[in-house]
Amino acid sequence: MRQRLLLLAAVHLILLSNVVSAQNAIHPVIPGDFADPSIIRADNKYYAIGTSSEWAPHFPIYTSSDLINWKQTGYLFDKAPAWTMGSFWAPEYDYHDGTYYIYYTARRKKDQISCIGVATSKYPDKGFVDHGVIIDHGKEAIDAFVFLDKGTRYMTYKAYGLDDRPIEILGVKLSKDGLRSEGEPFSMLKDDQRKGLEGQSILKKDNYYYLFYSAGNCCGIQCDYNVGVARSKSFEGPYEKYAGNPLLAENASWKCSGHGTFAEGANGKLYYLYHAYNKQTALFSGRQGMLAELIWPGQNEWPLLKEQSGPELNPDIKLSFKNSSLDLGWQWDFRNSGTLVSQNAENLHLSGKVNDDNLAGIALTRRPVSGVFEALTTVVNSNNALKGLTYYGDATAAVGVGVTGNTVQFWSVQNKANKILASAHLPTNEQVQLKLKTTADLRITAFFKQGNQEWQELKVTEEPKAESLTQWDRSPRIGLHFKGKPAEEAVFSSFDLKYMPQQN
Numbered sequence: 034m035r036q037r038l039l040l041l042a043a044v045h046l047i048l049l050s051n052v053v054s055a056q057n058a059i060h061p062v063i064p065g066d067f068a069d070p071s072i073i074r075a076d077n078k079y080y081a082i083g084t085s086s087e088w089a090p091h092f093p094i095y096t097s098s099d100l101i102n103w104k105q106t107g108y109l110f111d112k113a114p115a116w117t118m119g120s121f122w123a124p125e126y127d128y129h130d131g132t133y134y135i136y137y138t139a140r141r142k143k144d145q146i147s148c149i150g151v152a153t154s155k156y157p158d159k160g161f162v163d164h165g166v167i168i169d170h171g172k173e174a175i176d177a178f179v180f181l182d183k184g185t186r187y188m189t190y191k192a193y194g195l196d197d198r199p200i201e202i203l204g205v206k207l208s209k210d211g212l213r214s215e216g217e218p219f220s221m222l223k224d225d226q227r228k229g230l231e232g233q234s235i236l237k238k239d240n241y242y243y244l245f246y247s248a249g250n251c252c253g254i255q256c257d258y259n260v261g262v263a264r265s266k267s268f269e270g271p272y273e274k275y276a277g278n279p280l281l282a283e284n285a286s287w288k289c290s291g292h293g294t295f296a297e298g299a300n301g302k303l304y305y306l307y308h309a310y311n312k313q314t315a316l317f318s319g320r321q322g323m324l325a326e327l328i329w330p331g332q333n334e335w336p337l338l339k340e341q342s343g344p345e346l347n348p349d350i351k352l353s354f355k356n357s358s359l360d361l362g363w364q365w366d367f368r369n370s371g372t373l374v375s376q377n378a379e380n381l382h383l384s385g386k387v388n389d390d391n392l393a394g395i396a397l398t399r400r401p402v403s404g405v406f407e408a409l410t411t412v413v414n415s416n417n418a419l420k421g422l423t424y425y426g427d428a429t430a431a432v433g434v435g436v437t438g439n440t441v442q443f444w445s446v447q448n449k450a451n452k453i454l455a456s457a458h459l460p461t462n463e464q465v466q467l468k469l470k471t472t473a474d475l476r477i478t479a480f481f482k483q484g485n486q487e488w489q490e491l492k493v494t495e496e497p498k499a500e501s502l503t504q505w506d507r508s509p510r511i512g513l514h515f516k517g518k519p520a521e522e523a524v525f526s527s528f529d530l531k532y533m534p535q536q537n
Contacts, residue, residue, distance in 0.1 A: 059286055059323075062306070062343035063095055063103050065400035066319025066508045068252075069176075069232065072296040072306045073126035073157060075133075079296055080157040081306055082109060082124045082135060083322065086507040087427075088398075089113065089367035091121045092137060094158045100296070100304055100324060101343055105361045106158045109135055114150065114163040118142040119368050122506075123232070123292065126157070127179040127211070129186065133157050134211050136177035136188070141166065147173040149190060151212060164212050170203070172196060178294070179207065180235045182242075182268040188214060189221065191231040200224040202233050202246065204269060221270045222246065222263055229258075232292030235268075236303070239332055242268050245305075247291030248279070253505045254316060258289035260307065262336060280338040281307070281325060287340075288312050289320070295327065303327040305338055314535050317404025317475075317499065319508035348402045350530040354381045362399050363512070369428035370395045380413060383420075383515045384522035388428070393446045394516025396425035401508055404499050405535040407470045408511050412436050414524040415462045418517025419444075422469040424477060426502030426509040433514050434479035434491065436465045443479040443491035447501060455491040459483065464526070469511070473535065475499040 063070070067083040074080075079097045090108035097103040109124065120140040127134040136151050149168035152161040168174045168188060172195040180187050186207040193200050205218040222244060224230035232247035241264040249257040261278035265271060281290040293307025305327055308320035325338040352360060354376050365372040370387040372395050385395050412420045412435075419442065421435025432445045436459065443455040459465065461483060468480040468488060476496040480488045502509035511530060515523040 058342065058345075059340050060343040060345050061309075061311075061321035062097075062101055062324045062341075063322025064318070064343075064346065064348060064402045065321060067093070067095075067322040067400075068308045068320035068506075069123040069292045070306045070308060070322050071123075071125045071135075071294045073128060073133075074296050075128065075157045078157075080106075080126065081322065082126060083308075084123060084506075085121045085364070087119050087121075087366055087368055088364040088507070088510075089372075090364065091367075092124045092135070093361075095322075096158060100298055100306075101341075103322070107361065109137070109152060109161055110163070113367060114139070114152075114165070116142055116150070116165055118145065120147055122147075123176045125177045125179065125294070127186075128157075129181075129211055131155065132211075133161075134179070135161060136167065136179065138175040138177070141169070147175050149174050149177045149188070153211075167212060168205070168214055170218070176231045176233065176292070178233050178235065179211075180268070182237075186211060187268070189233055189235065191233070192218075194231070199227055200230045202230060202244070219269055222272045224248075234294045236295060236327075238329060238336075240266060241333065242266070242272075243336065244272050245280075245293075249289075249291075251289070251291065251506075252320070254503075256289035256310065258291040259283075260291050260293070260338065264335075275335045277335060280336070281309075281340070283312075284340075286312055287323070290323065293323075293325075304341070314403045316503040317508055317535065318402050319400070321402075348532055350399065350528070352528045354379065354526060354528075363397050364400070364510075365395065365397050366425070366428060369393075372397065379526065381513070381525045381528075382522050383513055383525070384517075384519065385515070386519045387516070391428040392449070392451045393423070393425065393428045393431040393433075394419065394514055396423045396431065396510070396512050396514055398423075398425055398510035398512030399530060401511055401532075403532045403535045404475055404509075405471050405473055405533045406511060407468065407531045407533070409466065409468050409527070409529040410513060411526045412465045412467065412523065413526050414522070415439075416517070416521050418515060418521040418523060420517075420523035420525075421467045421514050422511070423514035424469060424471070424499065424502060424509055424511050425514075426504050430502045430504075430509075432469075432477050432497045432502065434467050434469050434481065435514055435516075436467070436481070441465065441467070441481045441491065443493065445497050447497075454493045454497070455479070457481065457489065457491060471499055472496075473533070475535075
């Protein structure tokens with residue numbers, strides 16, 4: 034009897050521990066890949082914009098009334114500005130004299146150098162017009178942040194990240210219209226320890242200017258990003274780093290926190306919107322949007338950042354394409370294909386033309402929240418194009434299942450080679466249901482069926498692994514797929530995406 038009571042007590046403690054752990058869990062406020070976020074408050078709403086890297090449309094924009102619950106409202110650019118070629122990073126909101134500004138980083142087409150561009154609008158979430166490059170500085174100028182000091186607006190940015198010298202945060206005056214820099218840049222903070230320095234944002238409190246920054250390696254499996262702070266009695270510096278840094282670092286659930294900006298909540302407190310990797314889903318969910326409260330312990334004391342939790346959401350997706358409006362969550366790899374997508378009252382149509390060196394085809398994808406999922410679609414048309422599902426890292430790293438003619442194929446693109454891993458004959462030209470599934474240990478499996486049949490697996494000797502799809506600065510994505518002639522298309526009637534727990 035005693036042993037039974039001890040066993041019951043142990044089980045109770047485990048269950049209680051799990052409940053407490055779930056209650057104390059910190060959730061993102063913007064789930065999925067949403068790196069380098071910038072935030073602004075406008076008309077009692079908040080707007081946030083984040084990095085899109087190589088995905089189009091460019092720079093997703095979200096809105097919220099409470100800093101916790103967010104909904105996507107659009108993108109900065111539907112089409113890439115003519116001067117750009119990729120690497121759409123680190124957008125930054127500003128508002129001045131009735132105009133909203135977004136300063137952003139992109140790689141310049143003519144020389145492949147990352148520069149800072151600017152776009153303006155009368156609205157915080159639509160209608161932006163690009164004005165081209167505002168800052169170019171040596172081999173790279175990235176991570177814009179604008180600060181108003183004593184009536185003068187300044188642009189601050191990261192420089193020398195690709196040079197054999199310490200990185201510096203530089204500042205330079207902006208013109209009154211905010212579309213040009215004026216005068217020579219000045220150095221504000223230097224990375225003398227050569228640990229990495231970027232993603233700055235600046236506040237003034239009492240007698241000091243506080244420069245919050247991100248140190249370390251931002252991205253990928255070896256990341257060690259963290260948030261620090263330095264302060265000065267002059268905006269231009271010199272800045273003294275806090276001996277108690279970092280303010281945000283790795284904890285039980287999250288790692289590589291960094292690159293954020295501040296907004297005032299309805300309660301008068303300041304909050305920091307930043308990004309971090311979930312330690313369980315890591316590269317497969319990307320750098321997710323997180324929130325922390327800024328705390329001032331006392332006058333002239335160094336600040337603290339206290340992590341806040343977003344809501345625990347159901348991330349599953351079920352789309353039936355029953356209206357003419359394309360869901361905002363879809364994005365595609367604009368560098369490697371000209372993607373055409375439309376939706377009518379019944380189906381989604383996907384087609385386009387790929388670059389000569391693109392072996393993977395066209396991927397219409399979603400930002401994931403885990404690497405373990407089950408994706409389903411129904412292909413309703415029959416032609417010789419390959420149509421179906423893909424788990425897509427890049428044009429050189431993708432896995433998928435699709436139907437071409439009367440054959441269904443499980444395929445992969447790796448090491449500049451396109452392989453058919455398994456195939457099966459389809460007895461009829463009926464609609465085909467396809468399933469792409471990842472296991473808890475990130476093996477990728479493929480299934481198909483027609484009509485009322487049972488699911489049939491396209492079995493292979495060794496399943497491809499999702500680890501082969503990860504990219505340095507962005508998560509691999511699941512979505513719809515087309516590979517065929519420009520005159521052909523893929524037609525889909527549904528897309529379902531269900532997530533499962535991922536192992537460490």
